[in-house]
Amino acid sequence: MNKSEQSMSAQNKAKRNDVAALAGVSGTTVSFVFSKKRFVSPELKERVIAAAKKLDYHPDMVAASLKKQFTNTIAVITNDITSPLQMEVIRALQTSAIEKDFFVNICGGTVKLENYISHIISRRVDGAFLSVPSNVIGNEIIEKMLNRNISIIVTSSRGFCDDRVCGLELDFYKGLDIIVEHLKGLGHTKIAYISCFDDNYVCDNRLNAFRKSMKNLLGQDDPVIITGKEPYESNIEQGIILTNELIASGKNFTAVICTNDLMALGAMRAFNKSGLSVPEDVSVVGIDDIEYSKVAFPALTTLSHCSKEYGNKIFEILYANITDKSIVGREKITPQLIIRESTADCKNLK
Amino acid sequence: MNKSEQSMSAQNKAKRNDVAALAGVSGTTVSFVFSKKRFVSPELKERVIAAAKKLDYHPDMVAASLKKQFTNTIAVITNDITSPLQMEVIRALQTSAIEKDFFVNICGGTVKLENYISHIISRRVDGAFLSVPSNVIGNEIIEKMLNRNISIIVTSSRGFCDDRVCGLELDFYKGLDIIVEHLKGLGHTKIAYISCFDDNYVCDNRLNAFRKSMKNLLGQDDPVIITGKEPYESNIEQGIILTNELIASGKNFTAVICTNDLMALGAMRAFNKSGLSVPEDVSVVGIDDIEYSKVAFPALTTLSHCSKEYGNKIFEILYANITDKSIVGREKITPQLIIRESTADCKNLK
DNA sequence: CCGAATATCTATAACATTATAATAAACCCG
DNA sequence: CGGGTTTATTATAATGTTATAGATATTCGG
Numbered sequence: 001m002n003k004s005e006q007s008m009s010a011q012n013k014a015k016r017n018d019v020a021a022l023a024g025v026s027g028t029t030v031s032f033v034f035s036k037k038r039f040v041s042p043e044l045k046e047r048v049i050a051a052a053k054k055l056d057y058h059p060d061m062v063a064a065s066l067k068k069q070f071t072n073t074i075a076v077i078t079n080d081i082t083s084p085l086q087m088e089v090i091r092a093l094q095t096s097a098i099e100k101d102f103f104v105n106i107c108g109g110t111v112k113l114e115n116y117i118s119h120i121i122s123r124r125v126d127g128a129f130l131s132v133p134s135n136v137i138g139n140e141i142i143e144k145m146l147n148r149n150i151s152i153i154v155t156s157s158r159g160f161c162d163d164r165v166c167g168l169e170l171d172f173y174k175g176l177d178i179i180v181e182h183l184k185g186l187g188h189t190k191i192a193y194i195s196c197f198d199d200n201y202v203c204d205n206r207l208n209a210f211r212k213s214m215k216n217l218l219g220q221d222d223p224v225i226i227t228g229k230e231p232y233e234s235n236i237e238q239g240i241i242l243t244n245e246l247i248a249s250g251k252n253f254t255a256v257i258c259t260n261d262l263m264a265l266g267a268m269r270a271f272n273k274s275g276l277s278v279p280e281d282v283s284v285v286g287i288d289d290i291e292y293s294k295v296a297f298p299a300l301t302t303l304s305h306c307s308k309e310y311g312n313k314i315f316e317i318l319y320a321n322i323t324d325k326s327i328v329g330r331e332k333i334t335p336q337l338i339i340r341e342s343t344a345d346c347k348n349l350k
Numbered sequence: 351m352n353k354s355e356q357s358m359s360a361q362n363k364a365k366r367n368d369v370a371a372l373a374g375v376s377g378t379t380v381s382f383v384f385s386k387k388r389f390v391s392p393e394l395k396e397r398v399i400a401a402a403k404k405l406d407y408h409p410d411m412v413a414a415s416l417k418k419q420f421t422n423t424i425a426v427i428t429n430d431i432t433s434p435l436q437m438e439v440i441r442a443l444q445t446s447a448i449e450k451d452f453f454v455n456i457c458g459g460t461v462k463l464e465n466y467i468s469h470i471i472s473r474r475v476d477g478a479f480l481s482v483p484s485n486v487i488g489n490e491i492i493e494k495m496l497n498r499n500i501s502i503i504v505t506s507s508r509g510f511c512d513d514r515v516c517g518l519e520l521d522f523y524k525g526l527d528i529i530v531e532h533l534k535g536l537g538h539t540k541i542a543y544i545s546c547f548d549d550n551y552v553c554d555n556r557l558n559a560f561r562k563s564m565k566n567l568l569g570q571d572d573p574v575i576i577t578g579k580e581p582y583e584s585n586i587e588q589g590i591i592l593t594n595e596l597i598a599s600g601k602n603f604t605a606v607i608c609t610n611d612l613m614a615l616g617a618m619r620a621f622n623k624s625g626l627s628v629p630e631d632v633s634v635v636g637i638d639d640i641e642y643s644k645v646a647f648p649a650l651t652t653l654s655h656c657s658k659e660y661g662n663k664i665f666e667i668l669y670a671n672i673t674d675k676s677i678v679g680r681e682k683i684t685p686q687l688i689i690r691e692s693t694a695d696c697k698n699l700k
Numbered sequence: 701c702c703g704a705a706t707a708t709c710t711a712t713a714a715c716a717t718t719a720t721a722a723t724a725a726a727c728c729c730g
Numbered sequence: 731c732g733g734g735t736t737t738a739t740t741a742t743a744a745t746g747t748t749a750t751a752g753a754t755a756t757t758c759g760g
Contacts, residue, residue, distance in 0.1 A: 026741075027717090028719095028742095029739060031717070035718080037718090039737080056494075058468055060474060062474050063416050065745095067719075067744075068717085068719090071412060082434060084437075087437050098461050105453045105455055107448075116448070119448070122408045122410065123453065124412050148363070262645075292641070295612075295615060377747090378710055378712095381747070410747065413715090414748070418749095
């Protein structure tokens with residue numbers, strides 16, 4: 001680096017006191033102009049702003065964070081970063097966050113999530129959104145973060161383990177009521193359910209909700225339920241396998257609800273292959289409203305997470321807790337049914 | 351806050367000097383134990399580590415950043431955060447980053463991207479990955495960041511505007527050679543191309559590559575090309591519309607390459623509707639390898655971005671530049687053809 | 701066995717802010 | 731007009747690290 005370059009790069013990092021000197025005020029006054037925490041007379045303010053512009057001054061948030069003990073940063077911890085659903089949530093969350101000058105750090109990837117915790121603590125993150133199943137991050141880790149004054153919000157897939165953690169849950173009980181109501185309205189009463197291996201809070205929750213809805217809305221105590229055999233496998237292939245099993249069972253059904261959209265896409269494919277057309281012969285409903293559901297053929301009727309609303313609310317609740325630890329938000333969102341082409345009137349009572 | 355709570359929370363933030371006091375060494379030594387920048391004798395090291403564990407000490411990266419003038423943080427600026435493709439890249443990038451103790455801030459959302467810049471400067475981010483078309487962030491903004499000593503890497507969709515910016519480009523010239531070679535190997539010579547409105551670096555680049563490949567590999571100067579009419583519309587619907595146009599044109603073709611996967615999915619649907627089956631009657635190839643392509647029916651043969659490799663390399667190049675500004679990485683990645691079910695031997699020369 | 705060289709360790713000064721308390725200026729009303 | 735009150739500005743002390751230079755102990759050849 002030669003001399004002129006050196007002087008250039010020196011020129012390029014104006015500090016608060018440089019601005020103060022140029023504006024003919026104290027450094028403190030410059031701070032107050034930017035933080036707006038105290039009144040500064042219009043003339044001084046103007047001079048400061050002009051000086052700051054001239055020097056291209058940007059306040060150093062690192063130094064500010066050190067003193068303020070807040071970093072205006074939250075972390076999103078997720079094990080499923082590539083899921084489009086997850087990303088929609090993160091996008092909405094981030095959009096809300098930036099409005100309050102918060103940055104969002106993503107901690108996903110393929111690294112052991114537990115390893116992130118000490119990074120998160122070291123970086124003095126203000127809050128964290130744990131979007132992971134409860135078996136991935138233990139309660140003692142949450143405890144550790146809480147003791148470090150880090151606000152925490154968890155998703156529906158983990159119970160509320162501590163009075164201090166916030167939560168935003170999707171209400172699948174209401175959601176399944178909506179699905180069953182929709183199918184009932186189309187004349188379906190024989191509704192089967194395809195679930196995954198029951199070792200998983202998410203699936204269990206949905207399945208229990210289905211049982212309750214069938215009982216409350218159709219008076220059925222024992223609806224047809226097919227359950228996966230492999231844990232953590234709830235993809236298209238599983239959907240095909242389980243649907244074939246359902247068909248082979250000889251049970252009566254005119255509609256099928258699947259524990260998630262991938263399973264539902266598999267189900268549609270299986271029905272198609274076995275000569276049953278969707279929705280003419282059988283109606284199919286998914287849960288999640290992943291992007292593929294839109295472009296599937298036929299387009300899938302499914303229960304949407306309302307990702308945007310969800311993401312916005314996640315930040316809103318977390319922000320409130322960061323601001324005041326005594327505000328521990330616990331909310332529920334009702335999912336919304338997106339009616340597309342995979343459900344239709346029940347004509348064929350086979 | 352009562353006294354016991356106060357003492358609890360005081361207890362919870364052990365500082366370097368607390369550890370030093372407990373271990374009976376100086377604070378400086380504690381620092382060296384953690385930073386590993388100087389030799390510390392095994393006995394002292396052990397005592398320090400024990401003390402740190404006992405006090406649950408986590409070094410404060412905010413303070414460290416202030417002194418070191420590095421934050422170990424990079425920002426990803428993108429306007430298309432929900433795209434699964436983008437996310438795979440980010441995931442890989444983040445996985446590489448955390449291995450070097452770097453955190454990744456995402457700046458996407460629906461906010462005007464320009465607004466992020468001053469945030470990024472204020473936060474003293476070490477580097478930024480600009481994954482946006484060149485019309486979204488102007489060169490003067492890049493200049494500003496460079497002058498602030500922020501490393502920058504850009505994606506293929508923006509030219510290399512300054513000697514100081516790094517780049518990682520996908521080589522679609524090679525990519526289209528691979529596609530055309532594949533189709534040629536299956537006996538196809540009449541290959542049509544469906545492009546979008548030519549006002550877009552990405553599409554142009556791919557189309558030009560197609561032209562060149564057709565000339566070099568098949569000696570054709572004037573292949574059949576259908577171009578979109580609306581700018582920035584390259585989705586399934588456009589794919590359907592343009593494919594219908596292609597069919598109506600009466601031109602001969604046995605295979606179609608589309609500028610991206612969504613268009614290709616639309617093409618398959620349009621062929622299907624008009625009585626042509628894929629791949630029996632016509633082969634279809636996409637570009638991008640988005641997730642839907644896997645689950646489409648038939649599964650789409652497409653050119654993959656190698657998102658994982660791409661993301662890893664993005665960090666690798668950026669990291670090198672952060673470490674040493676004189677290393678300005680400029681690389682190209684050759685995309686990879688994922689052969690699935692939508693391409694087959696050419697039997698039918700219609 | 702002594703001075704020089706080497707190997708460890710430590711005291712202190714940045715780093716760029718904010719919060720607090722202190723100062724200076726202006727104002728008000730008897 | 732002058733003491734108390736309010737209002738606007740500023741000097742100073744944190745904040746928790748790292749880098750640098752200085753201090754102390756250890757080794758070693760002559």
